[in-house]
Amino acid sequence: MKKTFISALLVSAITIGSLTAQTAQEIVDRADEAFQGDRVYSTSSMTVYKSGEAQAVQKIESYTMEKAGKTYSLSVYTAPRRMKGTANLMIEDDLWVRFGSTGRTRKLSSSAKKNSAGGSDFSYADMGDGGQGLSEKYTPQLTGENTVEGERCYEIELIANASDAPYEKMVVYITKDNYRYLKIEYFENNANIKSMTFYDYKTVNGTDYPFRYIMESHTKPSVTEVIVDIFEIDSSKVKDRMFTTGYLESIR
């Protein structure tokens, strides 16, 4: 079985589109190959800069799994002290938050996936959503070429084709020579509201992954930088039992 995971990098929000846009589809598919795998474990440091001032660094352990066509994602905060033990569990459109400070778990409405995760510029959906569910919500269209971070890229528009797509449009920039995502621009009400840029690609299990990515809000003076410290594919650290509310409550 071909296993697909959508990492905390969000990029796999972009996948299969219309049959009429073969070229764009092929490019997106090639870029998505880099994110094929299962049972991904990662640790990362997330820093939010508000008006240029760095806030407390958030350390997060992430577990992602694809099973029976469903995407499972769990993010556990290990720092700062105040947030230690706080966790987000997402199974498709269902989202639970466990607060480390009180030990209580709350189920959120599916609309909450659009909300900011941990005060960052990522939404809960950006942090852990993806898979075929989201990919079906966009139609890719090759709109040209552009230079991003000094590299020539395909510029592809992904237009929402479902009313519950998180964004009305995304524009992705994929390198021409090795099909890496370099930048994603998110659009809402005709405007580019935030952009994510990928850096420091490293090869893990024969595939290239970005170990640093930055989400910049264009509507608030806020930038979020994520640095991936550990990234494992087919990791033995990822267990089925982690993706339950029972496990959430057991986190210390």
Add this chain to the structure above:
Amino acid sequence: MPEYNRRERLLGKWGEWSVDNWGKALIIASVITVLLGFGMVRLKMEMTFYSMLPDRSNQVRDLKSIVENFSYASGILVVIDGRSIEDPAKAEQTVRDTIDAITLEYSKDIYKPYIASVIGKVDMSLFKKHGLMLTKMNDLERLKRSYSNLNLVPLLEHINDDFEAEYSGNSDKLAEEESDAVTRFKGLGDLLELIEYAAEGQNISDSRLDEVLESYLFGDPYIMSNDNRMGLMIVQPTFTMNDISMLQPGVDTIEAGAKKIASERGIKAGLTGITTVGRDEIVTSSKGLVVSSILALILILGLLVLMFRMFSVPLISGIPLITGILWTLGLSGLIIHRLNIMTAMYIVALLGMGIDDAIHLLSGYIQERDGGSDFKTAIERSLIKSGSGIITGAFTTAAAFFTLTIAQNNLIKELGFVAGLGILSELIVMFLMIPPLLAYREQRLVKKGKTGNRIFTKVRIKSDAAAGIGKLLVKAPVAVAVVMSLIIISFSLKAGDVGIQDNLLEMEAKGLESVHLNDEMIKEFGMAPDGLLIISSDLKEVRDLTDKIDKLSSVKSVESLADFYISDTEYKERSSFLRQFITDLDSTESMAEVNTDSLLKELYRLEMNLIEMGDMAYMGNMDRLVNTLGNMTGIDEDGVKTEETSFDRLYSMLEDNRSIGASPALKALQSSVFYKMNQKIRTMASTGKISLDMLPSNIRDSLISRDGESYLISVSPTRNPWEGAYRDIFTDQMESVTDKGTGMILVGDQMNLMAQADGRRASLFAVIVVFLILVADFRNIKLAIITMLPLLGSFITLFGIMAVTGIKFDFINIIVVPLLIGIGIDDAVHINHRYLREGKGRMNVVIAMTGTALLMTTLTTVFGFASFIPSIMRAMRSTGIVLSLAMAIAFLNSVLFHPAVLIIVTEKLGWNIKPWRNDKNDNETT
């Protein structure tokens, strides 16, 4: 004998008459000046950007209509800054006290001419009576759930339910409602404190309970910053920023009052908002113009004294110069009745341009005297020799300016009128006054016995440097042309990168308190004073737009009458709901006692909810909420419990003594809360219809036009809308909802767009007109084209330098385009005239004889423009830099590139540049 044409002969005759009749000539000039004095009386100084707004765009028309019809748009924001006080609680209290004190201060008589109303605290009177009718159905249902039972335990239980449903895990919602949430939490904290006191056996006074419930239900009436150390007041002035006579004294008085009161309390207060910025524009631009005028006059006249070594020169050239300025002001007063920042700047610049005519005339006169001519002959010949060049130069310049009057916006049109009139006024005045003034001087010298041909022996108009340049040009014209061409070409590579200044605030004076506070409001209050405004005459449209705009991610908040619009269907639905709500409320009764176990359970739950919300606030950088919730839970920023709170003390008491719930004090508190809250909610649930005349006056005056026909929607952005990239997002999102938005940010763009469009059209027209004048003057198309070449080179070089140095074009310094077309060509025209007179192979003589005069006229012009550089207003400074640069470039191209090209085409390539037809009369020899 030289051949003179008709114009030269006329000039010679004028010279002869004006010398013989110098008194009459001066009287004629004086009479005209007095007559034009009537125009000067009518002249108004309108020194704000607002007064320059073009009125051909819908956005500008809407903005003007809003400023004139809604006092909201002219609101002066008074920012009270208590950040100098270290203790946050003391700072907050001082700020609140200061707001009250300033409100009281503004009620005094001295403010009455300037202040229509003051908003120090939000008027909650309508909300207290009709708050529930003004609430949307989904929120009403939420409120009904929260207040369905007002006994202590059910009340806390429902509050907990509400927190968990609305805020848990939803930091966005918490951030959106931060201000309201802070107030609500504070009210809740106070209520907990009362429960604690009651649990201790204390009786709670009615007034204290009333105060706590008011705070919990209706929120904080003061407008406070995120950390509560700054406060905001809104003063509605009696004037708009277009009432120039009231603007400065009004804002000054309001500012002085706020600063005095704040200073007495050891804190600071300052003003911002577009009305205040308008006042600052008047002050800084006026101050800048006074300094510039004095500086320009001193530099120019100083240069003349230095060059001519003649102390009477400041009078001989200065009197006509000032007279020319007075004529220009008089004519401007008669025709357009006002000066704006741009035209006022031009008047100062005219000092540098008008003096050029005097320099050419005096240089010609001195050269004639040096050459041995007697006084009268020297005057006649100087007018004949220099006159044609001066007239052609002035006509090309004036023509370039007058072409601006075809512009669509008044800003450029007025500049065209004033500038064209200025050049012609100076031209006429110089010819009218300089010969008679020289004659008057000569008569005095004769009386004193100081006669003789060579009375200016110290003067050296023919300089060595100019002669050296002339020789170089004759020796290596190709090399000079190639070097100059290479310079122009190298700048052409960058010329296209010159930017446009789209931030009006970057054009204001640096360090202005109003601009600084504009930024501080974004940082401390999370709101930008400069947003977008929309007017509508339909309340339903107001609500629809408000609902849509409020959802945009680039929008912080929307103020409108949306909440006050209730359709008939909604009215019926809400009335029915509220009646049922009251019936249900009536069906509950005050419980005999408080169930201690249940109270404990809800307190535990409430504390956990507050801790979780504190976590979300911490991660979302909501400082105000973090502080408020931290105070309630005793948890510091790191999540560590550091202080004992009401929760801890209540747990201790309730866990130790389960019978406290039946204690008289707690029972009494429960009963009081039940009845008082019931009473307040019943009052809020009034089902009477709400009409606009029931609105608090501050809301009515702010959001309803003076004629009552239209309504205002004010949109606050999430970031500083003057930042280019964000502005596009904000305006794009707004345009996805409506195309009716307006505001200074959009109007600034309109100003730039119209200035660019008008600039392009007028410049093209000016180039054509100037070219035609050159053709008419030289009667040789080839020479006319060659004369235009240095102008092209000057533009390319200027744009290239601006791009390299990062100087941007704005709607003020764009004045350089017509000025360069008009003035930049003058030097080449003078060289052409002299070259035609001297003949081939004598370019060295041409440059030697004209070079110094050209340098001097360029220097005086540059002095006129450079006098803006010390101005604190950045738009004026930028204009000074760009214009000075442009004139220097034009000079270099005229004295190096142009003569080199002339030599190459006439002496190397053999082009004929002589006039194509000689008039019969012109062939006559004088």
